[in-house]
Amino acid sequence: MTHAALLELDIRAKHYGERTILDNLRLALAPGQITALLGPSGCGKSTLLRIAAGLDRDFTGSVAIDGVVQHGPSPLAGVIFQEPRLLPWLRVADNITFPQRANGAALARAQSLLDEVGLRADDGARWPKHLSGGMAQRVAIARGLFAQPRLLLLDEPFSAVDAMTRMRLQQLLLTLVEAHRMAALVVTHDIDEALYLADRIVLLEPANDAARQPVSHVFEVGAAHPRRRDDLTGHPLRAVLLERLEASIAG
Numbered sequence: 001m002t003h004a005a006l007l008e009l010d011i012r013a014k015h016y017g018e019r020t021i022l023d024n025l026r027l028a029l030a031p032g033q034i035t036a037l038l039g040p041s042g043c044g045k046s047t048l049l050r051i052a053a054g055l056d057r058d059f060t061g062s063v064a065i066d067g068v069v070q071h072g073p074s075p076l077a078g079v080i081f082q083e084p085r086l087l088p089w090l091r092v093a094d095n096i097t098f099p100q101r102a103n104g105a106a107l108a109r110a111q112s113l114l115d116e117v118g119l120r121a122d123d124g125a126r127w128p129k130h131l132s133g134g135m136a137q138r139v140a141i142a143r144g145l146f147a148q149p150r151l152l153l154l155d156e157p158f159s160a161v162d163a164m165t166r167m168r169l170q171q172l173l174l175t176l177v178e179a180h181r182m183a184a185l186v187v188t189h190d191i192d193e194a195l196y197l198a199d200r201i202v203l204l205e206p207a208n209d210a211a212r213q214p215v216s217h218v219f220e221v222g223a224a225h226p227r228r229r230d231d232l233t234g235h236p237l238r239a240v241l242l243e244r245l246e247a248s249i250a251g
């Protein structure tokens with residue numbers, strides 16, 4: 001039986017020592033929907049993503065994927081980080097299929113994923129050190145898709161590439177989410193990236209002192225895809241998010 005929400009996150013509290021990083025945060029992600037997690041550096045975005053990915057279990061609350069409570073990483077979730085994190089001693093195809101070797105059906109699948117992320121099948125034979133940053137991140141996306149996840153968790157996936165590559169990879173993410181009807185959670189500190197990609201934006205505001213708890217706000221973007229980037233500069237939400245981000249940085 002499939003569950004309506006692919007990811008249900010219910011974080012009652014996450015602490016580092018005395019500090020509360022996340023407090024009372026609930027989030028449900030539906031198939032085909034992109035949620036952006038936006039907030040200033042240090043507000044707890046990566047912490048939340050690691051909890052969702054099953055990489056951090058030191059919190060109170062629960063994570064359910066497709067209706068099943070998780071106790072660690074799930075094959076239903078593909079995780080993509082800011083740096084590609086490719087293994088330098090494995091060729092591209094073996095990185096995609098890892099820990100399997102890229103033989104037979106696994107190699108064929110790696111090659112079709114290379115095509116899907118905009119690379120060539122024979123790029124599979126290359127070594128990671130010979131790839132540009134953008135190509136390496138495409139390989140990381142292919143690796144994230146290898147196990148046919150239904151949920152993608154991305155932590156600032158396009159922050160380390162140049163502006164033109166970033167726009168192409170954002171477009172690729174939209175295409176992939178739609179084609180596979182995955183649910184996606186994208187961490188970003190970039191308002192324009194959030195507005196371009198997301199159906200919904202969760203703004204995290206940190207606790208700047210011990211007296212204040214961290215808070216989150218949810219905004220529906222409500223603009224149909226495909227979106228035009230120049231239209232989004234005038235989106236009413238943009239001014240609201242900018243003001244809130246500036247206020248949370250100022251404390």
Ligand SMILES: Nc1ncnc2c1ncn2[C@@H]1O[C@H](COP(=O)(O)OP(=O)(O)O)[C@@H](O)[C@H]1O
Pocket residue numbers: 016021039040041042043044045046047048
């Ligand atoms: N392992 C850790 N131990 C203690 N504090 C941590 C640890 N990891 C992150 N933090 C702190 O928790 C806060 C949130 O970190 P993080 O989730 O990485 O923020 P973001 O991804 O939004 O920049 C930061 O203030 C960071 O310094």
Ligand SMILES: [Mg+2]
Pocket residue numbers: 045046047
């Ligand atoms: Mg981070």
